[in-house]
Amino acid sequence: MGKEIGVTVKKSEDFSEWYTQTVIKSELADYAPVKGLIVLRPDGYSIWESLKSSLDKKFADTGHRNGFLPTLIPESLLTKEKDHFAGFNPEVFWVTKSGDGELGDRLALRPTSETLAYTLFAKWIRSWRDLPLKINFWNTALRAEIKATKPFLRTSEFLWQEGHTVHVNSEEAEKEVTDILELYKKTVEEELAIPVITGKKSEKEKFVGAVYTLTMESLMPDGKALQMGTSHFLGQNFSKPFELKYADKENVESYAWQTSWGVSWRLIGGMIMVHGDDRGLVLPPRVAPIQVIIIPIYYSDEDKEKIEKISKEIEEKLKDAKIRVQVDNREQLTPGFKFNEWEMKGIPLRIEIGPKDLEKNQVTFARRHNRQKDDQAITGLVERVVSELDKIHNDMFSDAKKILEDRTSEVNTYDEFKTELEKGRLIKAPICDNPKCEEEIKEETSADVRVITNDAKDTSSKCIKCSDQSTIRPLFARGY
Incomplete structure (x- = not known):
């Protein structure tokens, strides 16, 4: 179910x-x-x-x-x-x-x-x-x-x-x-x-x-x-x-x-x-147990024989290139069901092969991380799969980095600190060297000092808790 x-x-x-x-x-x-x-x-x-x-x-x-x-x-x-x-x-x-x-x-x-x-x-x-x-x-x-x-x-x-x-x-x-x-x-x-x-x-x-x-x-x-x-x-x-x-x-x-x-x-x-997203897992290619899933699509026995043959050939070539690949040839399941299942499992790249693809000597690439699809020629496919998996990793890292940067705030007052915290932010805020201030911030907001970066020294601001001179501007957040 x-x-x-x-x-x-x-x-x-x-x-x-x-x-x-x-x-x-x-x-x-x-x-x-x-x-x-x-x-x-x-x-x-x-x-x-x-x-x-x-x-x-x-x-x-x-x-x-x-x-x-x-x-x-x-x-x-x-x-x-x-x-x-x-x-x-x-x-x-x-x-x-x-x-x-x-x-x-x-x-x-x-x-x-x-x-x-x-x-x-x-x-x-x-x-x-x-x-x-x-x-x-x-x-x-x-x-x-x-x-x-x-x-x-x-x-x-x-x-x-x-x-x-x-x-x-x-x-x-x-x-x-x-x-x-x-x-x-x-x-x-x-x-x-x-x-x-x-x-x-x-x-x-x-x-x-x-x-x-x-x-x-x-x-x-x-x-x-x-x-x-x-x-x-x-x-x-x-x-x-x-x-x-x-x-x-x-x-x-x-x-x-x-x-x-x-x-x-x-x-x-x-x-x-x-x-991950609303459909389930989105796996980075370098750790995905299966990096590429191949879905044969056919409506007749004649199509089935041809498409399964080319699917197997592509699978073997990808395996030779050390790609973790699998052909989903379960006959009792529809292509749509398979698409949904492999999307939930987060497989980085899906290759679909249907009768029309075969006629044009092409396949369809469906990427899990952005759900974009396009057609790719079968000739030179292995090199493009290898390149595509690297591109998927780089895209995923860039997207995550942008989100991290966008959700990092810098504040100078305790009120600003509490407001940004409720937005789910990582917050740079000045604090003095009195451990009591750190303890009180934790008690009052459940946020603690997560990391003091190498460039965190700050002796020109006021501690957000006691208003004494700050010594550092670390990153605060609520944590797991």
Whole structure:
């Protein structure tokens, strides 16, 4: 039934319901029997694998290697870094029994891996020769998100990667933090066609235990900001409690310098929200499980034989060019039904081949992102498909970037701030260095400092909250 009726609400009228219907009906994911958990279906997992493959290549090129960590962490380990653990404690799932027997030390289902990884790093690292250590883990994390869950955006278990590196000095570690954020930005913009704004988190919003956090943010169509990824300079805040030391070339022991960083399947949620429309998904070509769908259209057996033959030939040529392509030759369904179904699934390019097309030695291109159609000669078709997919990506990125720019405002007063916030804007506003002002803005408006860009310094304005001299002009928004 869901396939027949498609998405039943407009994106502009009920964004939350539109999002959920799009995820479920496009068959990216489904709800699991346990509240707060989702199941990734093959199309959803394919998108994650595409992102994983792209990131893995970049990680390998910059000297990182993948490892694996277990899910269970002893409570005694978590409490070694008290501030960090306190930040996660309300979200931790605990295992207290093994079979019918009580466990002496409670085991946490891993909310994040710092404490576990750094206990091990302290065993592995002895001297400067062991550094830098650059390890990435592809795994799941579990955090008790029971109330306001939403597929890909807020679930109790989620797929992610978390990188952890150890260095001989702060300069090398801080370069790692910056390089990783740039690597993330490149991946999100070049694979998902989502423009992002990068910079630093405020002291209030930084990762628990970090010296500072760099972040990558984007604005969703409902006016809320989505944190797309973070990279943390941990300094020696973890190496000291975990006794993570190394002997330098003079055999003098020093505490190491560390970083951690990660992105999750939240990126898929951002992709759905930024590009989707009232008909469902709109997939960027570089991560689409199927990039091209071919629809044969015929009304007689004679037409059927010819059209299926040419459809198969085009499919094979596109596959040879490494295009992910499929022919939809399901006979029990009408072309119109197929059009609607593949549009809901967001396939970037549809190729229609009917009897009249065959007579003219052409096909019809139907683009998902702008729904434009035109005729294309069969001769040289592969090259045009490759070019078209790149053009679709560039168009999608440009459209999203224009929307982000149009919905970014600059204000100088608190009244202006509140007015723009109700319009669903990302807002540049001056603020002083008193943390209380940031806290009060959050309490009164639900908006927080999303990102402090590199050019955010502003000492010539007045703080929108207290009217004292400002120090920075960061970007505020309500967030997920």
